[in-house]
Amino acid sequence: MILVTGSDGQVGYALLKTLAPLGPVKGLTREDGDLSNAEDVAGLLEKFRPRCIVNAAAYTSVDQAESNPDAAHAMNAKLPAQLAAWARANGALLIHYSTDYVYDGSGDQPWAENALTGPLSVYGKTKLAGDQAVLDAGVDAIIFRTSWVYGARGHNFMLTMLRLARERDQLSVVSDQWGTPTPAWLIAEVTAVALRDKLRGAKALDGVYHLTCRGETTWCDFSKAIIGGACDFGVPLSMSSDKVSPIPTADYPAPAPRPLNSRLSVRRVEQALGLELPDWRDALQLTLRDWVEFRNN
Ligand SMILES: NC(=O)C1=CN([C@@H]2O[C@H](COP(=O)(O)OP(=O)(O)OC[C@H]3O[C@@H](n4cnc5c(N)ncnc54)[C@H](OP(=O)(O)O)[C@@H]3O)[C@@H](O)[C@H]2O)C=CC1
Ligand SMILES: Cc1cn([C@H]2C[C@H](O)[C@@H](COP(=O)(O)OP(=O)(O)O[C@H]3O[C@@H](C)C(=O)[C@@H](O)[C@H]3O)O2)c(=O)[nH]c1=O
Numbered sequence: 001m002i003l004v005t006g007s008d009g010q011v012g013y014a015l016l017k018t019l020a021p022l023g024p025v026k027g028l029t030r031e032d033g034d035l036s037n038a039e040d041v042a043g044l045l046e047k048f049r050p051r052c053i054v055n056a057a058a059y060t061s062v063d064q065a066e067s068n069p070d071a072a073h074a075m076n077a078k079l080p081a082q083l084a085a086w087a088r089a090n091g092a093l094l095i096h097y098s099t100d101y102v103y104d105g106s107g108d109q110p111w112a113e114n115a116l117t118g119p120l121s122v123y124g125k126t127k128l129a130g131d132q133a134v135l136d137a138g139v140d141a142i143i144f145r146t147s148w149v150y151g152a153r154g155h156n157f158m159l160t161m162l163r164l165a166r167e168r169d170q171l172s173v174v175s176d177q178w179g180t181p182t183p184a185w186l187i188a189e190v191t192a193v194a195l196r197d198k199l200r201g202a203k204a205l206d207g208v209y210h211l212t213c214r215g216e217t218t219w220c221d222f223s224k225a226i227i228g229g230a231c232d233f234g235v236p237l238s239m240s241s242d243k244v245s246p247i248p249t250a251d252y253p254a255p256a257p258r259p260l261n262s263r264l265s266v267r268r269v270e271q272a273l274g275l276e277l278p279d280w281r282d283a284l285q286l287t288l289r290d291w292v293e294f295r296n297n
């Protein structure tokens with residue numbers, strides 16, 4: 001069986017449906033146990049004895065992690081280490097997710113997977129420790145580093161912008177952080193392609209891969225595209241996209257520093273899987289459609 005942790009989260013929830021064609025899938029939510037507790041984790045692994053673990057659980061509150069480093073470390077570093085050790089000992093596969101926030105955000109070129117890391121925040125540091133633990137375990141594993149994850153459900157920037165655009169008549173959004181918005185459904189679908197190769201024993205992925213949409217933007221232009229796209233779908237809002245004003249990061253103070261350059265090169269995963277990832281604008285249109293449908297039901 002395939003065990004998906006964090007199955008109430010954005011990526012975990014999408015995985016439940018997308019991985020189903022590959023065999024029995026069991027999702028773990030908080031109701032099944034506290035994944036920051038090693039005894040709970042050990043019990044769940046022995047109970048289900050998965051042949052594949054897909055770890056979509058994480059501590060993802062970037063600002064809150066600054067004042068709760070132990071909680072972030074337990075989920076983002078210790079949990080993947082424990083999953084990797086169990087998978088190694090039991091001949092299971094591990095698929096794990098990481099983040100653009102492991103890089104320091106310098107320069108203006110896309111990061112390659114072998115670039116030097118340099119996380120700026122507690123979240124980024126704990127995620128990097130998780131990646132290193134998985135790599136050091138010598139387990140059969142894939143780590144997908146993704147960025148700016150959003151979708152029709154859960155907590156994410158798209159839903160925040162759609163809410164604010166109904167409550168306010170203008171918005172200020174940072175325009176000097178560059179990266180690529182990536183829908184949870186895309187991450188789940190590419191995971192399924194990669195996992196199918198692994199299960200078939202075909203020449204398969206191994207190690208770290210960036211997994212984002214193609215293209216690049218800023219949070220400000222992403223916000224404009226979300227609001228403009230929702231208007232085009234006829235969603236009633238109290239402002240239009242031209243009421244989104246660009247601001248520098250310094251004008252949006254937050255506990256955790258964010259990288260300015262989060263562009264990730266996706267060439268490695270595209271070559272390994274023989275596919276081309278969609279442009280973030282096309283992926284946004286599809287995701288907005290999901291959201292409109294989700295609201296109407
Ligand atoms: N969101 C983003 O923008 C990005 C995410 N990533 C990475 O992608 C992966 C998936 O992220 P995403 O789906 O967005 O994350 P979410 O925050 O949507 O989902 C994470 C899930 O883990 C659960 N969880 C957290 N702590 C515990 C715990 N102690 N016990 C049991 N369950 C717990 C959460 O439950 P609850 O909601 O109750 O806390 C939630 O359901 C993560 O590895 C993340 O670091 C990478 C780049 C960008
Ligand atoms: C709501 C809002 C945010 N912002 C800024 C703050 C921040 O720099 C940016 C995005 O806001 P968020 O709260 O989504 O940022 P953040 O939570 O840092 O998003 C990150 O989450 C983690 C889990 C990741 O791994 C990253 O890839 C990334 O998606 O937009 C504005 O400028 N104006 C606004 O009105």
Ligand SMILES: [Mg+2]
Binds near residue numbers: 061
């Ligand atoms: Mg956030």
